[in-house]
Amino acid sequence: SLTVLQALEDGLKRADTDPSVKAVMICGENGKFSAGADIQGFSSPKRRGVALSPIVDLIERSKKPVVAAIEGVALGGGLEVALGCHYRIAHAKARLGLPEVTIGLLPGAEGTQRLPRLIGLPAALDIITTGRHIPATEALKLGLVDEVVQENTVDAGIRLANKV
Secondary structure, three states, X not given: XXXXXXXXXXXXXXXXXXXXXXXXEEEOEOOEOEOOOOHHHHHOXXXXXXXXXXXXXXXXXXXXXXXXXXOOEEEOHHHHHHHHOOEEEEEOOOEEXXXXXXXXXXXXXXXXXXXXXXXXXXXXXXXXXXXXXXXXXXXXXXXXXOEEEOOOHXXXXXXXXXXX
């Protein structure tokens, strides 16, 4: 939603300018990272506000380490947010993917550029063109996530952020 995007942008900007903040962690609520955009929003008139791509760029450009703590799903725009992060930790039951192709859309926040840079072109093409959901263990093997944990990803993300 536009509210979530605005809050994410505001939080990132505050964290980048606050010298007491050493790292940033992005996580979801209630055991879910992000299932991406609400498809219903595509049919509504263009609203003023923030877009996802500049926010993902903001994440990527952060001078402070940004960790994605992925629980549940990171799909579509949710995965694109995670791709902008410097580190990604996923719960063992998490699923990641870019399913928008199954309804005729291409990932719109530069996921088609970031994913191949991270995991290589053959694996990225498979994920982008099929829309399939990747289990966390496969995401780890591909290099899409840095760590898979059985525990709370926020706790694991804090440990990683403290380490880096």
